[in-house]
Amino acid sequence: MLTLAPEAKAAWVEYHNEIEKELASGGELYDVRDVASKSADNVARLATLFQIFEHGMGSAVRVEFVEAASRITAWHLNEARRFFGELALPAELADVARLDTWLIDYCRREQTYLVPVAKLQQGGPGGLRSKASIEAALRELEELGRARLVRDGKKKMVAVNPWLLSKEGNNGAC
Numbered sequence: 001m002l003t004l005a006p007e008a009k010a011a012w013v014e015y016h017n018e019i020e021k022e023l024a025s026g027g028e029l030y031d032v033r034d035v036a037s038k039s040a041d042n043v044a045r046l047a048t049l050f051q052i053f054e055h056g057m058g059s060a061v062r063v064e065f066v067e068a069a070s071r072i073t074a075w076h077l078n079e080a081r082r083f084f085g086e087l088a089l090p091a092e093l094a095d096v097a098r099l100d101t102w103l104i105d106y107c108r109r110e111q112t113y114l115v116p117v118a119k120l121q122q123g124g125p126g127g128l129r130s131k132a133s134i135e136a137a138l139r140e141l142e143e144l145g146r147a148r149l150v151r152d153g154k155k156k157m158v159a160v161n162p163w164l165l166s167k168e169g170n171n172g173a174c
Contacts, residue, residue, distance in 0.1 A: 007063040016040035098125040
C-alpha cells in the first residue's frame with residue numbers, strides 16, 4: 001500500500017471536493033453522478049499506478065501524478081456527460097450536436113472553415129448522410145449562429161463560424 005505525499009493529498013482532496021460540489025442537484029455532474037462519485041477514487045488508483053511505473057513501490061505518490069490522473073479522469077467525466085447528454089436528447093437535437101462536433105473537428109483537422117456538403121454526405125457523422133437530415137441539422141446550426149450553407153458556383157459548402165475554431169471558442173458546445 002502506498003500513501004500520498006502531503007502535496008498530493010491536498011491536490012486529491014481539492015479534486016474530490018470539486019467533484020462532490022458538482023454532484024449536487026443542478027451541478028454539472030448530477031446527470032452522471034454514478035460515474036462521477038467514483039472519480040476521486042479512480043484518481044488515487046491511477047496516480048498510484050503512475051508512481052509505481054515511474055519510481056517503483058518505495059515512496060509516496062507524488063503530486064504531479066495526482067494532477068495527471070485528475071486531468072485524465074476529468075476528461076473521461078466530460079466524455080460521460082457528453083455521451084449521456086446525447087442519449088437524453090431528442091434524435092433531431094442529437095443530430096445537430098453530432099454535426100456540430102464533426103464540423104468543428106473536420107475544420108480544425110483540415111485548417112479550414114469551409115466543408116463541402118459532398119464531403120459531409122460521404123464521411124460525416126453517423127445517421128447524417130441523407131440530404132433531409134443534413135439540411136435539418138444545418139438549419140438549426142444556422143439559427144444558433146454556428147454554421148451556414150453557402151454556394152460557390154454549383155458547389156454547396158458549410159461555412160463554420162470561425163470563432164468556434166479559435167481558442168476563445170474552443171469549447172465548441174452546441
